[in-house]
Amino acid sequence: MAKLPITTRRSINLLLDHAAQHLKVGDALPTEMRMTEIVESSRTAVRSALAHLVEHGLIAGMKQRYLLRKPKPSDYFNVAELHSATEQLQQVLMERIYERDLPPGAEFTEVELSRAAGVSTIAVREFLIGFSRNGLIEKTPRGSWRLCAFDTKFAEELGEVREMFELKAIERFATLPPDDPAFARLRELLARHEALGKGSAESHLEFPALDREFHTFLIGLLDNRFAENLNEAVSMVYHYHYQWDKRDELPRNQHAVQEHLAILRPLVRGDVPSAMAAMREHLHSSRSTMLSALHHRENSAHAY
Incomplete structure (x- = not known):
């Protein structure tokens, strides 16, 4: 479980x-x-x-x-005992972004995040300093932190690196023995996606958390510290942009669930080439959606 x-x-x-x-x-x-x-x-x-x-x-x-x-x-x-301070902070920050408690440009303090995550302010400061290197958060002159915007070039570069790592993760399945624990995890993810796909339209609003879990699982197969560090930035960016573009959130999530299923089903069958093709399509779709959201935000800003 x-x-x-x-x-x-x-x-x-x-x-x-x-x-x-x-x-x-x-x-x-x-x-x-x-x-x-x-x-x-x-x-x-x-x-x-x-x-x-x-x-x-x-x-x-x-x-x-x-x-x-x-x-x-x-x-x-x-x-x-079950989670490190970093994992707790990542989860709390992600959830606040998903729930729109922290929209783009919002400021928050180390004390606030410390209280929400149940970790020390020292751990919060170390986490934020490290995470600020991806350009999505910055320190303000008043000592608080701010969620930042990012431009199209940043998004495109991140998408290219993401594609290299996640396609490599799909390839890894071809090298795993049939009794590897990854296959049990794979079947569980498939069952959860199928249940969500059959659920009500509103239930698809719960998709972002499952999406992050799916991609984190794949990256974890690589056992590569650089890939894991990148995955945190990818998770933040590829959900963060939705805060600017909520125009079609529900159908977008419904479509993404089906794209995940198109990857998971052949992987469970051992059909890695079909899963690779489906992953390429999913990454292209995901990047296009994000770039569309960025262009929409930029056009909206120019209109004022």
Whole structure:
């Protein structure tokens, strides 16, 4: 089973704390808005946490949100042992961008990010300094940080390097033995994509997190530190541009799910050439979408 995102695990622990301290068996959970305040995160994280609590018999259901039993120590995640500070910060920053809590040009402080991720301000500062090298965040004269724009040349260069690494990752499947753990992970990703593809139109709004998981899995096959570092910049850029262009978010996500399926299905069958062709098409489509969003943003800016 795939690991839950750090924000979901943290949200689960905070909701368990709230239930242990403030609720009796049979009591209803707070409103969704109140729960976002309790966990200091988004509604997406809250809903994922609630689904976990339903699955583990703590609450009655996603709609009937009343407590069935009090939390036990075994219900909690030990987040500190499961994720590094860097992974926690990456996850929190990505989620805030996905949820539009940090639109382009927004400023945030090290203390704010430290509190949201549950890590020290020293770890936050080191992470932000390192991540600022990709040009997507910058330090302001007031000591805070700002999410920056990026231009077409930057996007095109990143897309070219991304293509080299991800096509190499697809090729790697041809060298793996049939019992390699990567194939079990591959089948799991396929099942999750198929479930999303059959879900409601609105469910496709959950695609960005699955998209990042899919591409991170592929890059991880290379066991290459340069590829992994690039993947963080790619994840940020290829989702960050959506903040400027929400015109067709739903159909765009639906189309991307089908493109992922066109890659995953032949890989599960062992048909690497077909997966390579599908990956080339997906990367071309993804880059075209991003460049279109950039041109739209630039044209909008010139209109004012």
